[in-house]
Amino acid sequence: MSTDLAPGANLAALRKQRGWSQELLARKAKVSVSQLSKVEIGDRTLTPAVAAAAGKAMGMTAAEVMGKTDVERGGKQPLNELRSAMRDYDLPGRQEVVEEELHAALSAAGQYRDDVEVKSLLAMLPKLLRDATAHAHRANTVASWTALSDVYSSVYWLAARHRWMDMAELAVTRQRWAVEQKRNPLGAALAARDRAGTYLNGGDYENGLVIVDRAIASAQRKLSGQERAFAVGVLNLRGMTLAGRLEDKKEGKREAERHIASARRAAEEFGEDWNRHHMIFGPQNTATHVLATRLDLGKPREALTVVEDIDAILAGLPPTRIAPTRINMARAQLDVGDRDGALENLSRAWDVAPQMARIHPMGREVFRVVTSLHRRSNPELLRLSKVSGIPL
Structure with missing residues (x-):
């Protein structure tokens, strides 16, 4: 079912449709009632890991909890x-x-x-x-x-x-x-990367990692030179994202660091990021993925440290990478209490990719929380409300 609700509000609606209390969903999803309550009222973002846990409890995918557009x-x-x-x-x-x-x-x-x-x-x-x-x-x-x-x-x-x-x-x-x-070994590696993405969106992070590791091993055997580095790098970017969302954060950190290290080694083959088949790999895109992974692991300050030189990191990358990175920065800033910085980065994300405002679940979620925390509207909130179609 499609929805115009931001993810946290959609979760609340799904829970109520089932007649479940917050206590029941929290117990089944193995999250705290306090966290669930803050997510539902808009004082905290719904993270991908919590969306996956809540979805599993309700017999749904993480993507369904986030809401189809x-x-x-x-x-x-x-x-x-x-x-x-x-x-x-x-x-x-x-x-x-x-x-x-x-x-x-x-x-x-x-x-x-x-x-x-x-x-x-x-x-x-x-x-x-x-x-x-x-x-x-x-x-x-x-x-x-x-x-x-x-x-x-x-x-x-x-x-x-x-x-x-x-x-x-x-x-x-x-x-x-x-x-x-x-x-076509390179094509097979890129297809595996997309296949692992369906596991990512479905909330099945463990099996997604299996797909990634199997594809990396194949690419290492069948490719050479920069093509091998590109394929292995792209797959490691997917791997670190999957690892960051594992329920077991200790295991997630171990797996994430393995993929981060491998991606950085592969990135040494490139002076600047390659865009091949509209997938991007190199030092810059690796940094944007490390930001997202650290954030998913619950380390927002570490995440922001990775992108201290954000303008240099994003220079030359296309909007499809710039906008999600700005959204992730905004999410990290919310976690450390910088709501003004979060609003600024969300604004920059939607300015560079206006059509993402309507379809990016975390962008919509960040806007919902920023609006809730500001408590009152201001010109920028009103502008973003019009861009995204989300009422204040």
Whole structure:
């Protein structure tokens, strides 16, 4: 079910729908009643780990607790067309596909993804997927199947941002199928990274780590040079995020530090971050992921220390990385009592990626808590309320 509620408010609504008391949910989810109460009234953010625990207690995924986001007006038809194109994965059309035009469309889709232009990306994906499918079946080359895999990766990205987990899981299945048509170790590693993302959004962090570790071992055997470093690095970024959200924080810290160390070693191969297949790896993106991981481990001050030179870290990265990093900084600042800093970073996140305001669950949650803590509206809160559609 889609919702316009921020995650903490959505959790409260889900609990009440079941007729559960806060005490009952807290006991089943193994969190304190005080923490749950603060989350529900908006004095504390709902963390991914608590969302996963509450979801497990209620028989739901973490993504469902965070709340699905519906498409904007005019988006239902292209969404239905996209689902239809995904069903026809082995039924290539007879349309003529000009390879140069296909590559141009792939580049445009990647740019929309990097810039978080959600509406534009959804509008073009159905035709792009059908064209890439037809081209892959006809050409039957590594490059053509890689191109199709890249389209499915963008479908996964779009679905995961909205918490449409049925579509996300189908997309990664199709993505893996595409890269398996011709030997493609790098494509397989990137597909595994996206597959692990479905475990991340579902709250199954342990099995997500299994996927990551297995893919890292394969990439280390089958790739070499910077391609190996890129694949291993991207997978380690996913691994540290999964580890940071483990229920057992001692185990989470151990696993996170292992992936952080491995990612930093791989990043030494790059002077600046690479953007390949619209996945980014290098020293800068590693730092943004360490911030998020330290925060998920309950170490907000350590998290903020990682990004003390935040402008240099974010320089050159696309909005799809800048905005979530600013949101994570805002979340960390809330945890250390800096509500003004949190408001500033949330504002900067939504200014660089306005369409993320509506679909990013933690951004919406941070705004809800910032609003609650400020107790009264101010011009910036009013502006962000209009941008996000969240009433004060």
